[in-house]
Amino acid sequence: MSLTSLPMLLAQVTADDLEREKIFLQHNYEFLSYGLTAAWVILVIYLLMLLGRQKKLKREIASLRAMLEDKKA
Amino acid sequence: MRDKILYALGAVALAILVWNINTIARLPEETRQGMVFKIIFFHVPVAITAMLCAAAALVASVLFLVTRNFKYDALAVAVTEVGLAFLAANLITGSIWGREIWGIWWAWDARLTSALVCWLLYAGYLMLRRAVEEPTQRATFAAVFSIFAFIDVPIVIFSIKWWRTQHPQPVFWGGGSFPPDWTTHFLWNMLAMALLGTVMVGVRLQQEDCQRELDSLRREAHAM
Numbered sequence: 197m198s199l200t201s202l203p204m205l206l207a208q209v210t211a212d213d214l215e216r217e218k219i220f221l222q223h224n225y226e227f228l229s230y231g232l233t234a235a236w237v238i239l240v241i242y243l244l245m246l247l248g249r250q251k252k253l254k255r256e257i258a259s260l261r262a263m264l265e266d267k268k269a
Numbered sequence: 270m271r272d273k274i275l276y277a278l279g280a281v282a283l284a285i286l287v288w289n290i291n292t293i294a295r296l297p298e299e300t301r302q303g304m305v306f307k308i309i310f311f312h313v314p315v316a317i318t319a320m321l322c323a324a325a326a327l328v329a330s331v332l333f334l335v336t337r338n339f340k341y342d343a344l345a346v347a348v349t350e351v352g353l354a355f356l357a358a359n360l361i362t363g364s365i366w367g368r369e370i371w372g373i374w375w376a377w378d379a380r381l382t383s384a385l386v387c388w389l390l391y392a393g394y395l396m397l398r399r400a401v402e403e404p405t406q407r408a409t410f411a412a413v414f415s416i417f418a419f420i421d422v423p424i425v426i427f428s429i430k431w432w433r434t435q436h437p438q439p440v441f442w443g444g445g446s447f448p449p450d451w452t453t454h455f456l457w458n459m460l461a462m463a464l465l466g467t468v469m470v471g472v473r474l475q476q477e478d479c480q481r482e483l484d485s486l487r488r489e490a491h492a493m
Contacts, residue, residue: 224303227369231308232290234365235315235358239465242354246472253479260486267493 275471282464289457296451305369308362309440310455314462316359316384320422322352322466323391327419330412342408343477344470345415346398349391351469355462356388363436371435379428380436387425390418 289310299306329345332338363381368374375381394414401407429436440447447455 221303224298224305224369227365228305228307231305231362231365232311234361235311238354238358238361242351243469246469246476250472250476250479253476253483257479257483257486260483260490264486264490264493267490 271471271475275468278464278471279468282461282468285457285461285464289454289461293454293458296454302370305366308366310458311462312359312362312366313439313455314459315355315362317459318462318466319352319355319359320426321463322348322355322470323387323419323422325470326352326391326415327422330415333408333412334416337405339404339408339481342412343474343481345412346395347470347473347477349394349415350473351466353388353391353395354469355466356384356391360384360388376435378434378436379432380425380434383421383425383428387418387421390421394418 293307293310296307298304325348326345329341329348333341333345360381363384364374367376394411397414398407398411401410428434429438
């Protein structure tokens with residue numbers, strides 16, 4: 197693009213165009229962040245569920261073992 | 270030892286993801302779609318991880334039916350559950366991308382519908398496991414169900430080739446292309462998601478071990 201055509205090009209861009217572009221970019225960014233947050237929230241919730249379940253199982257095993265040892269004694 | 274390996278793999282996956290998210294955020298916008306295009310860096314790796322989990326579930330289910338070894342049944346349930354979480358992330362990120370680019374949250378096209386059906390089938394697999402009490406019967410029914418559920422996986426993958434869909438053609442085998450540095454970041458994310466999936470499967474397998482131990486302790490307690 198030559199230097200003389202740049203001012204002509206800029207003259208064709210109206211304030212409405214700029215406003216529309218700004219709204220598009222904001223909207224676009226908003227949806228990208230929703231997407232990434234959703235992906236992470238699902239995986240983190242599942243990971244926390246896994247760890248919670250693991251803790252519960254280990255607690256149950258420990259209490260059953262203790263109960264069995266008491267009975268044997 | 271196994272715990273330590275799992276924690277180390279998890280730490281590596283997180284480190285790659287944190288570094289990669291930072292780099293992806295600084296990549297330029299895609300010409301037509303803008304910033305929201307970057308969802309592809311997560312949407313596709315989670316989908317591939319989910320499909321790999323489905324393939325692993327198929328192999329484990331077949332091996333269980335052949336050998337009757339319960340370690341394959343444990344592997345099948347572990348990979349199915351993890352795959353379901355990844356597929357849920359895939360469906361939701363895709364829906365958010367669709368809302369921005371298509372203007373709608375959901376379209377009943379072949380790719381989206383078959384992916385939803387796949388999610389429902391594997392959710393059904395987990396429900397079936399809860400419904401059957403007897404372990405051998407449960408593992409056999411679940412293995413057969415898992416093999417049938419896998420029929421949907423090639424439909425999900427090839428639906429965009431077989432039918433005209435609203436879902437775009439894939440970047441890598443649909444005639445599109447990424448700039449080379451974008452491909453590198455995509456592959457890093459792919460590796461990180463696969464590692465994260467492996468860690469989740471490892472933790473879920475440990476739970477199956479714990480569950481078996483708990484069941485045998487309960488039997489012992491009842492016998493006393």
